[in-house]
Amino acid sequence: MSVPGLTYDVDAVVLDIEGTTSATGFVVDVLYPYSRARFAELLTERAGEPAVARAMAQVRELTGEPDADAAAIEKTLNAWLDEDRKATPLKSLQGVIWSEGFARGDLVSHFYDDVVPRLRAWHAAGLRLYVYSSGSVSAQRAWFTNSPVGDLTPLVSGLYDTENAGPKQEPGSYRRIAAAAEAAADRLLFLSDRPGELDAAREAGWHAVGIRRPGEPYFEQGVGDHAQAGTFDEITVSNSRSTS
Numbered sequence: 652m653s654v655p656g657l658t659y660d661v662d663a664v665v666l667d668i669e670g671t672t673s674a675t676g677f678v679v680d681v682l683y684p685y686s687r688a689r690f691a692e693l694l695t696e697r698a699g700e701p702a703v704a705r706a707m708a709q710v711r712e713l714t715g716e717p718d719a720d721a722a723a724i725e726k727t728l729n730a731w732l733d734e735d736r737k738a739t740p741l742k743s744l745q746g747v748i749w750s751e752g753f754a755r756g757d758l759v760s761h762f763y764d765d766v767v768p769r770l771r772a773w774h775a776a777g778l779r780l781y782v783y784s785s786g787s788v789s790a791q792r793a794w795f796t797n798s799p800v801g802d803l804t805p806l807v808s809g810l811y812d813t814e815n816a817g818p819k820q821e822p823g824s825y826r827r828i829a830a831a832a833e834a835a836a837d838r839l840l841f842l843s844d845r846p847g848e849l850d851a852a853r854e855a856g857w858h859a860v861g862i863r864r865p866g867e868p869y870f871e872q873g874v875g876d877h878a879q880a881g882t883f884d885e886i887t888v889s890n891s892r893s894t895s
């Protein structure tokens with residue numbers, strides 16, 4: 652099944668979620684409405700919690716409205732949701748809502764069929780696996796904990812988002828992740844469906860493979876001049892330096 656050229660000897664694979672491990676449609680059709688229905692309660696009844704208070708302050712700063720109340724902030728969050736804007740406070744508050752929804756059993760995440768078997772095989776072969784998604788770290792943890800086949804977090808060595816790593820289309824974010832993961836740039840492989848993210852990873856010296864799945868938003872556009880695969884089964888990774 653593996654395509655010549657899609658063979659990598661690396662220490663770690665870094666995974667995008669939406670459009671790469673999982674269907675963007677699931678996030679937009681299931682998770683977005685779930686959070687939209689719960690912002691008001693979070694902003695009014697739990698505004699004193701540090702994570703909520705911090706996100707509310709970030710919204711006020713981003714909109715330049717220092718006196719915005721809970722209703723005004725909710726309106727802003729919903730507008731960002733409509734635009735699919737990856738604003739950090741929106742992602743933080745969604746992370747709170749989703750992790751509780753997953754914990755409660757209201758939500759179960761989605762992974763494409765080829766993904767979990769490959770992640771297990773790569774992990775077993777001594778590769779470290781990391782997640783880098785615009786969804787917050789708490790949402791990522793909930794996503795991997797509550798998969799249809801159970802808890803996948805034992806496979807994952809670390810989680811990165813736009814807060815602890817930075818924007819996904821900036822090479823500096825990939826340098827930050829490499830430093831945190833204590834891996835050389837050329838020992839890292841990034842998998843994503845977005846050409847701008849693949850460009851940034853490559854600029855940081857990483858290997859990068861574009862994942863193109865039918866029905867995903869970037870499928871038609873493609874991944875520019877990056878190597879590409881339709882599923883994880885087309886990618887062969889090994890770690891010649893693994894001791895496991």
Ligand SMILES: [Mg+2]
Pocket residue numbers: 667668669670671843844845
């Ligand atoms: Mg993506």
